[in-house]
Amino acid sequence: KKFNANIDLANDSEKVCRCRPVVQFSKDTLEVINIFPSVEEAANQLEISKSSIYSACNQGRLLKGKAFTYAGNNTSSLNNMTIEGKAIISVNFTGKVNRIINNVPDNVLKIERLNDSLQIEKFYPYNEGQTIVDSNKAISIIAFVAGKTFPADDINLVRGTRKAGGMVIHFPQINEESAQKLKSAASTSFGMIMPEVENGSNFKNSVILVGFPFLRPSRNRCELYACHGALKVILQMLKCTSDLGEGIEQKDILIEICTESSYAWNLLKDTESILRWGSAETLKEFIFDGDGPKELANPDLLYPLSKIVYNIVTGNVKDKQGNKTKIGKRVKIKFSHSQEVLQSRVEGRYLTEINSRAKDAAIWQFNRLKQ
Structure with missing residues (x-):
């Protein structure tokens, strides 16, 4: 995906929100589940609407039993950003898409017992x-x-x-x-x-x-x-x-x-x-x-x-x-x-x-x- 700087947004605050990373937490907000480079990427990967992501981040409401919030001011520092053991690999400007990877040895699936x-x-x-x-x-x-x-x-x-x-x-x-x-x-x-x-x-x-x-x-x-x-x-x-x-x-x-x-x-x-x-x-x-x-x-x-x-x-x-x-x-x-x-x-x-x-x-x- 290529970043489009000419998107016509309703206001500056929405533009900022659109470019900020989105953090998905467990219901009790004690555990980081996922970090997404943007609202759009969160919507694509979770297969839900962008408006729902905006509402969850701005109003603090739960979405599919999970909590959401914004993680930063812009996407410029995403490439090396880590939160709670999560490593972010962002969508870069060349169009190559990468994935948020769990920073866990050997990519072990979490399958307790x-x-x-x-x-x-x-x-x-x-x-x-x-x-x-x-x-x-x-x-x-x-x-x-x-x-x-x-x-x-x-x-x-x-x-x-x-x-x-x-x-x-x-x-x-x-x-x-x-x-x-x-x-x-x-x-x-x-x-x-x-x-x-x-x-x-x-x-x-x-x-x-x-x-x-x-x-x-x-x-x-x-x-x-x-x-x-x-x-x-x-x-x-x-x-x-x-x-x-x-x-x-x-x-x-x-x-x-x-x-x-x-x-x-x-x-x-x-x-x-x-x-x-x-x-x-x-x-x-x-x-x-x-x-x-x-x-x-x-x-x-x-x-x-x-x-x-x-x-x-x-x-x-x-x-x-x-x-x-x-x-x-x-x-x-x-x-x-x-x-x-x-x-x-x-x-x-x-x-x-x-x-x-x-x-x-x-x-x-x-x-x-x-x-």
């Missing part, structure tokens, strides 16, 4: 010294996903405005010892992975950030592809585990993909429908019989997702040589709504953090495509 709260066991993807045949229990694999666009979807956005999409995939069960294995599975699955050196993917913490690789990025399309992407990574991990002969073919496997997107969840909540769609040999033969028009279902994304579900569940999985490989005795796949899975059992701002990281990936993709 997630594993304990969900009562899920660790999953060790093809690690030496770890066996998966010691128990009769099924192997349960869970992933949380989110997708975003930049600039955010907005009905007021001028038609033809260029956008980019990004996704985040988090596997809370996979530990640091499996970081290289997860990275290998991700590299096989995606071509545009946000690098760790750019505050992107963090494989030690099982976090993958990727750019949306298809046309017409929208939040719905990004959310849908994030679900597909999680399955691609899981499939690669299971195939490699099977190749090492660790007995996984004798285990039942339960895969759960969690999305906060009502759009994606409504499309994918019925596994029988997904299997029916995935049974089609080609996209041309794919018949969408779900709710709403076929076009809104994004068949160019829904069909490949359905196909991978169908292949995994029916055992039609092939290795690198094109030979069939067995990745489990029986495999079940379900798509759940993140809020239903998490409910109030996880402290902290997990969904806020995971959506923030998806936005980071979208901005990274936006800048990458601009080069």
